[in-house]
Amino acid sequence: MSNPSGSGSGSWYETLTSTPVLIATAVGVSFAAIFAASSSGKTPEQIKTQAKEVKNVATSSTDAKGKAAQAGASIMSAPAADLAPPKDDPISASTLSQYDGSDPSKPIYVAIKGRVFDVTAKPEMYGKGKGYNIFAGKDASKGLGMSSLNLEDAVSDYSSLNETQMNSLNQWESFFEKRYNIVGKVVQ
Template sequence: MSNSSNSGSWYETLTSTPILIATAVGVSFAAIFAVSSSNKTSEQIKTQVKEVTNVASSNTDARGKAAQAGASIMSAPSTDLAPPKDDPISASSLSQYDGSDPSKPIYVAIKGRVFDVTPKAEMYGKGKGYNIFAGRDASKGLGMSSLNLEDAISDYSSLNETQMNTLNQWESFFEKRYNIVGKVVP
Protein backbone atom coordinates (compact mmCIF):
# COMPACT_ATOMS: atom_id res chain seq x y z
CA MET A 1 0.00 0.00 0.00
CA SER A 2 1.36 3.38 -0.86
CA ASN A 3 0.47 6.82 0.24
CA SER A 4 -0.13 7.90 -3.35
CA SER A 5 -3.64 8.97 -4.23
CA ASN A 6 -3.07 7.66 -7.78
CA SER A 7 -3.21 4.04 -6.65
CA GLY A 8 -6.90 4.19 -5.69
CA SER A 9 -8.32 4.48 -2.26
CA TRP A 10 -7.49 2.16 0.57
CA TYR A 11 -11.21 1.56 1.06
CA GLU A 12 -11.61 0.33 -2.54
CA THR A 13 -8.65 -2.01 -2.14
CA LEU A 14 -9.94 -3.39 1.13
CA THR A 15 -13.48 -3.98 -0.10
CA SER A 16 -12.54 -5.42 -3.50
CA THR A 17 -9.80 -7.80 -2.36
CA PRO A 18 -12.12 -10.74 -1.53
CA ILE A 19 -13.63 -10.56 -5.01
CA LEU A 20 -10.25 -10.47 -6.69
CA ILE A 21 -9.24 -13.52 -4.70
CA ALA A 22 -12.55 -15.27 -5.39
CA THR A 23 -12.17 -14.64 -9.10
CA ALA A 24 -8.63 -16.00 -9.14
CA VAL A 25 -9.22 -19.00 -6.91
CA GLY A 26 -12.84 -19.70 -7.72
CA VAL A 27 -16.27 -18.88 -6.45
CA SER A 28 -16.07 -21.67 -3.86
CA PHE A 29 -13.58 -19.55 -1.91
CA ALA A 30 -16.15 -16.77 -1.68
CA ALA A 31 -18.70 -19.19 -0.27
CA ILE A 32 -16.25 -20.55 2.30
CA PHE A 33 -15.21 -17.02 3.30
CA ALA A 34 -18.84 -15.95 3.63
CA VAL A 35 -19.71 -18.91 5.81
CA SER A 36 -16.70 -18.49 8.07
CA SER A 37 -17.05 -14.74 8.53
CA SER A 38 -20.72 -14.35 9.27
CA ASN A 39 -23.88 -15.84 10.65
CA LYS A 40 -25.68 -15.74 7.32
CA THR A 41 -28.21 -18.28 6.20
CA SER A 42 -27.36 -20.65 3.38
CA GLU A 43 -29.80 -18.78 1.14
CA GLN A 44 -28.01 -15.47 1.79
CA ILE A 45 -24.67 -17.12 1.06
CA LYS A 46 -26.01 -18.63 -2.19
CA THR A 47 -27.22 -15.18 -3.21
CA GLN A 48 -23.80 -13.67 -2.47
CA VAL A 49 -22.03 -16.43 -4.42
CA LYS A 50 -24.31 -15.68 -7.39
CA GLU A 51 -23.40 -11.99 -7.05
CA VAL A 52 -19.72 -12.90 -7.07
CA THR A 53 -20.20 -15.10 -10.14
CA ASN A 54 -22.11 -12.38 -11.94
CA VAL A 55 -19.51 -9.77 -11.03
CA ALA A 56 -16.64 -11.99 -12.14
CA SER A 57 -18.26 -12.66 -15.52
CA SER A 58 -19.52 -9.14 -16.16
CA ASN A 59 -17.40 -6.59 -17.97
CA THR A 60 -19.71 -3.68 -17.14
CA ASP A 61 -18.55 -1.72 -14.12
CA ALA A 62 -16.95 -4.85 -12.70
CA ARG A 63 -14.76 -2.97 -10.24
CA GLY A 64 -17.68 -1.14 -8.60
CA LYS A 65 -19.80 -4.26 -8.38
CA ALA A 66 -16.84 -6.24 -7.10
CA ALA A 67 -16.26 -3.69 -4.36
CA GLN A 68 -19.92 -3.84 -3.33
CA ALA A 69 -20.04 -7.64 -3.31
CA GLY A 70 -16.66 -7.80 -1.57
CA ALA A 71 -17.82 -5.44 1.15
CA SER A 72 -20.92 -7.54 1.78
CA ILE A 73 -18.89 -10.76 2.00
CA MET A 74 -16.03 -9.27 3.96
CA SER A 75 -17.71 -7.25 6.66
CA ALA A 76 -21.40 -6.56 6.70
CA PRO A 77 -22.61 -3.60 8.74
CA SER A 78 -23.33 -4.52 12.34
CA THR A 79 -26.92 -4.72 13.47
CA ASP A 80 -26.19 -4.67 17.20
CA LEU A 81 -24.23 -1.47 17.78
CA ALA A 82 -24.64 0.32 21.09
CA PRO A 83 -25.75 3.96 21.07
CA PRO A 84 -22.73 6.21 20.41
CA LYS A 85 -20.98 7.61 23.47
CA ASP A 86 -19.15 10.89 23.73
CA ASP A 87 -17.11 10.11 26.84
CA PRO A 88 -13.94 12.23 26.87
CA ILE A 89 -10.77 10.22 26.21
CA SER A 90 -7.37 11.91 26.30
CA ALA A 91 -4.77 11.04 23.68
CA SER A 92 -2.57 9.53 26.40
CA SER A 93 -5.46 7.35 27.62
CA LEU A 94 -6.27 6.35 24.04
CA SER A 95 -2.68 5.15 23.55
CA GLN A 96 -3.28 2.47 26.21
CA TYR A 97 -5.79 0.78 23.87
CA ASP A 98 -3.33 -0.10 21.11
CA GLY A 99 -3.74 -3.87 21.17
CA SER A 100 -0.60 -4.57 23.19
CA ASP A 101 -2.59 -5.62 26.29
CA PRO A 102 -4.99 -8.46 25.45
CA SER A 103 -7.09 -7.63 28.53
CA LYS A 104 -7.99 -4.20 27.11
CA PRO A 105 -10.13 -3.30 24.11
CA ILE A 106 -8.55 -1.91 20.94
CA TYR A 107 -9.53 1.61 19.94
CA VAL A 108 -9.04 3.59 16.74
CA ALA A 109 -10.05 7.25 16.52
CA ILE A 110 -11.18 8.95 13.33
CA LYS A 111 -11.75 12.70 13.29
CA GLY A 112 -11.76 12.66 17.08
CA ARG A 113 -14.36 9.91 17.48
CA VAL A 114 -13.13 6.74 19.19
CA PHE A 115 -14.22 3.37 17.79
CA ASP A 116 -13.89 0.03 19.57
CA VAL A 117 -12.34 -2.25 16.91
CA THR A 118 -11.74 -5.16 19.29
CA PRO A 119 -14.02 -7.44 17.23
CA LYS A 120 -11.39 -7.20 14.47
CA ALA A 121 -8.35 -7.82 16.67
CA GLU A 122 -6.98 -10.00 13.88
CA MET A 123 -6.56 -6.78 11.88
CA TYR A 124 -5.84 -4.14 14.56
CA GLY A 125 -4.13 -6.18 17.29
CA LYS A 126 -0.44 -6.13 18.15
CA GLY A 127 1.68 -7.10 15.17
CA LYS A 128 -1.26 -7.06 12.75
CA GLY A 129 -1.47 -5.12 9.50
CA TYR A 130 -3.55 -2.18 10.72
CA ASN A 131 -2.13 -1.97 14.25
CA ILE A 132 -0.50 1.32 13.27
CA PHE A 133 -3.94 2.95 13.67
CA ALA A 134 -4.68 1.38 17.07
CA GLY A 135 -4.47 3.52 20.20
CA ARG A 136 -4.44 6.81 18.31
CA ASP A 137 -6.38 9.17 16.11
CA ALA A 138 -4.85 8.25 12.77
CA SER A 139 -7.17 10.31 10.57
CA LYS A 140 -4.46 11.65 8.28
CA GLY A 141 -3.01 8.19 7.62
CA LEU A 142 -6.44 6.75 6.87
CA GLY A 143 -7.18 9.58 4.46
CA MET A 144 -3.82 9.12 2.74
CA SER A 145 -4.16 5.31 2.67
CA SER A 146 -0.78 5.26 4.37
CA LEU A 147 0.66 2.73 6.78
CA ASN A 148 3.58 5.03 7.64
CA LEU A 149 3.79 5.86 11.34
CA GLU A 150 4.52 9.54 10.64
CA ASP A 151 1.17 9.80 8.81
CA ALA A 152 -0.87 8.17 11.59
CA ILE A 153 -1.78 11.46 13.25
CA SER A 154 -4.97 13.31 14.08
CA ASP A 155 -4.29 16.49 12.07
CA TYR A 156 -5.87 15.85 8.69
CA SER A 157 -6.04 19.52 7.63
CA SER A 158 -3.49 18.99 4.84
CA LEU A 159 -5.50 16.29 3.05
CA ASN A 160 -6.60 17.05 -0.49
CA GLU A 161 -10.17 16.49 -1.70
CA THR A 162 -9.59 12.88 -2.79
CA GLN A 163 -7.93 12.05 0.51
CA MET A 164 -10.78 13.70 2.45
CA ASN A 165 -13.23 11.53 0.51
CA THR A 166 -11.21 8.47 1.49
CA LEU A 167 -11.17 9.56 5.13
CA ASN A 168 -14.93 10.13 5.05
CA GLN A 169 -15.43 6.66 3.53
CA TRP A 170 -13.43 5.14 6.36
CA GLU A 171 -15.40 7.09 8.93
CA SER A 172 -18.66 5.86 7.40
CA PHE A 173 -17.32 2.29 7.24
CA PHE A 174 -16.37 2.38 10.94
CA GLU A 175 -19.68 4.00 11.99
CA LYS A 176 -21.57 1.05 10.53
CA ARG A 177 -19.38 -1.64 12.08
CA TYR A 178 -17.91 -0.52 15.40
CA ASN A 179 -19.21 0.98 18.61
CA ILE A 180 -18.32 4.61 19.25
CA VAL A 181 -17.00 4.72 22.80
CA GLY A 182 -15.94 8.33 23.16
CA LYS A 183 -14.20 11.33 21.69
CA VAL A 184 -10.60 12.48 21.91
CA VAL A 185 -10.10 15.56 24.05
CA PRO A 186 -6.95 17.67 24.55
Protein backbone atom coordinates in the same frame (compact mmCIF):
# COMPACT_ATOMS: atom_id res chain seq x y z
CA MET B 1 5.12 0.33 2.81
CA SER B 2 3.61 3.74 2.50
CA ASN B 3 0.72 2.92 0.19
CA PRO B 4 -0.24 -0.72 -0.38
CA SER B 5 -2.28 0.25 -3.39
CA GLY B 6 0.78 1.62 -5.14
CA SER B 7 1.92 5.16 -5.70
CA GLY B 8 -1.08 5.99 -7.86
CA SER B 9 -4.50 7.01 -6.68
CA GLY B 10 -6.89 4.66 -4.94
CA SER B 11 -7.32 3.81 -1.30
CA TRP B 12 -7.60 0.45 0.40
CA TYR B 13 -11.31 1.08 0.80
CA GLU B 14 -11.72 1.79 -2.92
CA THR B 15 -9.77 -1.35 -3.79
CA LEU B 16 -11.81 -3.46 -1.36
CA THR B 17 -15.12 -2.15 -2.62
CA SER B 18 -14.32 -1.76 -6.30
CA THR B 19 -16.78 -3.23 -8.79
CA PRO B 20 -14.17 -5.54 -10.40
CA VAL B 21 -13.30 -7.06 -7.03
CA LEU B 22 -16.96 -7.49 -6.09
CA ILE B 23 -17.76 -9.08 -9.43
CA ALA B 24 -14.67 -11.27 -9.24
CA THR B 25 -15.84 -12.42 -5.82
CA ALA B 26 -19.34 -13.05 -7.14
CA VAL B 27 -18.18 -15.33 -9.94
CA GLY B 28 -15.95 -17.36 -7.69
CA VAL B 29 -12.56 -15.73 -8.10
CA SER B 30 -10.99 -15.94 -4.69
CA PHE B 31 -10.37 -12.63 -2.96
CA ALA B 32 -7.26 -14.28 -1.57
CA ALA B 33 -6.04 -14.86 -5.13
CA ILE B 34 -6.55 -11.18 -5.93
CA PHE B 35 -4.60 -10.26 -2.79
CA ALA B 36 -1.86 -12.76 -3.66
CA ALA B 37 -1.58 -11.26 -7.12
CA SER B 38 -1.23 -7.80 -5.63
CA SER B 39 1.54 -8.93 -3.32
CA SER B 40 3.34 -10.80 -6.08
CA GLY B 41 5.00 -7.69 -7.44
CA LYS B 42 2.39 -6.83 -10.06
CA THR B 43 1.61 -3.19 -10.47
CA PRO B 44 -1.79 -1.83 -9.47
CA GLU B 45 -2.53 -1.27 -13.16
CA GLN B 46 -1.83 -4.95 -13.98
CA ILE B 47 -4.18 -6.03 -11.21
CA LYS B 48 -6.86 -3.59 -12.36
CA THR B 49 -6.53 -4.98 -15.89
CA GLN B 50 -6.96 -8.54 -14.62
CA ALA B 51 -9.96 -7.53 -12.53
CA LYS B 52 -11.51 -5.78 -15.55
CA GLU B 53 -11.08 -8.95 -17.58
CA VAL B 54 -12.96 -10.86 -14.91
CA LYS B 55 -15.60 -8.11 -14.89
CA ASN B 56 -16.02 -8.39 -18.66
CA VAL B 57 -16.57 -12.14 -18.40
CA ALA B 58 -18.96 -11.69 -15.51
CA THR B 59 -21.05 -9.00 -17.17
CA SER B 60 -21.62 -11.25 -20.15
CA SER B 61 -23.66 -13.52 -17.92
CA THR B 62 -27.22 -12.43 -17.17
CA ASP B 63 -26.93 -13.83 -13.65
CA ALA B 64 -23.69 -11.97 -12.88
CA LYS B 65 -25.35 -8.71 -11.83
CA GLY B 66 -27.42 -10.45 -9.20
CA LYS B 67 -24.38 -12.32 -7.91
CA ALA B 68 -22.34 -9.12 -7.83
CA ALA B 69 -25.06 -7.37 -5.85
CA GLN B 70 -25.18 -10.25 -3.38
CA ALA B 71 -21.39 -10.25 -3.04
CA GLY B 72 -21.37 -6.50 -2.50
CA ALA B 73 -24.04 -6.75 0.14
CA SER B 74 -22.25 -9.54 1.99
CA ILE B 75 -18.84 -7.86 1.90
CA MET B 76 -20.05 -4.42 2.93
CA SER B 77 -22.96 -5.28 5.20
CA ALA B 78 -22.95 -4.20 8.82
CA PRO B 79 -22.25 -6.82 11.48
CA ALA B 80 -25.15 -9.06 12.45
CA ALA B 81 -25.04 -7.92 16.07
CA ASP B 82 -26.59 -4.58 16.90
CA LEU B 83 -24.17 -1.79 17.70
CA ALA B 84 -24.52 0.07 20.96
CA PRO B 85 -25.67 3.69 20.78
CA PRO B 86 -22.67 5.98 20.16
CA LYS B 87 -21.05 7.48 23.24
CA ASP B 88 -19.32 10.82 23.46
CA ASP B 89 -17.37 10.19 26.66
CA PRO B 90 -14.24 12.36 26.70
CA ILE B 91 -11.02 10.38 26.16
CA SER B 92 -7.67 12.15 26.29
CA ALA B 93 -4.98 11.31 23.74
CA SER B 94 -2.79 9.93 26.54
CA THR B 95 -5.62 7.68 27.75
CA LEU B 96 -6.36 6.59 24.18
CA SER B 97 -2.71 5.54 23.77
CA GLN B 98 -3.22 2.91 26.49
CA TYR B 99 -5.66 1.06 24.20
CA ASP B 100 -3.14 0.18 21.49
CA GLY B 101 -3.44 -3.60 21.65
CA SER B 102 -0.28 -4.12 23.71
CA ASP B 103 -2.25 -5.13 26.83
CA PRO B 104 -4.56 -8.07 26.08
CA SER B 105 -6.71 -7.22 29.11
CA LYS B 106 -7.70 -3.86 27.58
CA PRO B 107 -9.84 -3.11 24.55
CA ILE B 108 -8.28 -1.82 21.33
CA TYR B 109 -9.37 1.63 20.17
CA VAL B 110 -8.89 3.52 16.91
CA ALA B 111 -10.02 7.12 16.54
CA ILE B 112 -11.13 8.71 13.30
CA LYS B 113 -11.80 12.44 13.13
CA GLY B 114 -11.92 12.54 16.92
CA ARG B 115 -14.42 9.70 17.39
CA VAL B 116 -13.12 6.63 19.20
CA PHE B 117 -14.08 3.20 17.85
CA ASP B 118 -13.72 -0.06 19.78
CA VAL B 119 -12.03 -2.46 17.33
CA THR B 120 -11.31 -5.14 19.94
CA ALA B 121 -13.32 -7.66 17.90
CA LYS B 122 -10.60 -7.57 15.22
CA PRO B 123 -7.33 -8.31 17.08
CA GLU B 124 -6.06 -10.09 13.96
CA MET B 125 -6.01 -6.68 12.27
CA TYR B 126 -5.43 -4.14 15.06
CA GLY B 127 -3.67 -6.20 17.74
CA LYS B 128 -0.02 -5.90 18.70
CA GLY B 129 2.22 -6.67 15.74
CA LYS B 130 -0.65 -6.84 13.24
CA GLY B 131 -0.91 -4.87 9.99
CA TYR B 132 -3.20 -2.09 11.17
CA ASN B 133 -1.84 -1.83 14.71
CA ILE B 134 -0.22 1.44 13.67
CA PHE B 135 -3.69 3.02 13.96
CA ALA B 136 -4.46 1.50 17.38
CA GLY B 137 -4.40 3.72 20.44
CA LYS B 138 -4.49 6.97 18.48
CA ASP B 139 -6.44 9.15 16.14
CA ALA B 140 -4.76 8.21 12.87
CA SER B 141 -7.11 10.11 10.57
CA LYS B 142 -4.38 11.44 8.29
CA GLY B 143 -2.86 7.98 7.74
CA LEU B 144 -6.25 6.47 6.94
CA GLY B 145 -7.02 9.22 4.47
CA MET B 146 -3.64 8.79 2.81
CA SER B 147 -3.83 4.97 2.86
CA SER B 148 -0.47 5.10 4.61
CA LEU B 149 1.04 2.72 7.14
CA ASN B 150 3.89 5.11 7.93
CA LEU B 151 4.11 6.03 11.61
CA GLU B 152 4.61 9.72 10.82
CA ASP B 153 1.25 9.74 8.98
CA ALA B 154 -0.69 8.11 11.84
CA VAL B 155 -1.76 11.45 13.33
CA SER B 156 -5.03 13.22 14.00
CA ASP B 157 -4.36 16.37 11.95
CA TYR B 158 -5.89 15.66 8.57
CA SER B 159 -6.06 19.30 7.42
CA SER B 160 -3.45 18.71 4.69
CA LEU B 161 -5.44 15.96 2.94
CA ASN B 162 -6.52 16.63 -0.62
CA GLU B 163 -10.07 16.01 -1.85
CA THR B 164 -9.42 12.40 -2.86
CA GLN B 165 -7.79 11.64 0.48
CA MET B 166 -10.67 13.31 2.35
CA ASN B 167 -13.09 11.09 0.44
CA SER B 168 -11.05 8.07 1.47
CA LEU B 169 -11.04 9.20 5.11
CA ASN B 170 -14.80 9.74 5.02
CA GLN B 171 -15.26 6.26 3.54
CA TRP B 172 -13.17 4.75 6.32
CA GLU B 173 -15.20 6.65 8.90
CA SER B 174 -18.41 5.31 7.38
CA PHE B 175 -16.96 1.80 7.25
CA PHE B 176 -16.07 1.96 10.96
CA GLU B 177 -19.46 3.44 11.91
CA LYS B 178 -21.18 0.39 10.48
CA ARG B 179 -18.94 -2.14 12.21
CA TYR B 180 -17.59 -0.85 15.51
CA ASN B 181 -19.06 0.75 18.61
CA ILE B 182 -18.24 4.42 19.18
CA VAL B 183 -17.01 4.62 22.77
CA GLY B 184 -16.00 8.25 23.08
CA LYS B 185 -14.49 11.39 21.65
CA VAL B 186 -10.85 12.48 21.79
CA VAL B 187 -10.33 15.63 23.86
CA GLN B 188 -7.14 17.64 24.28
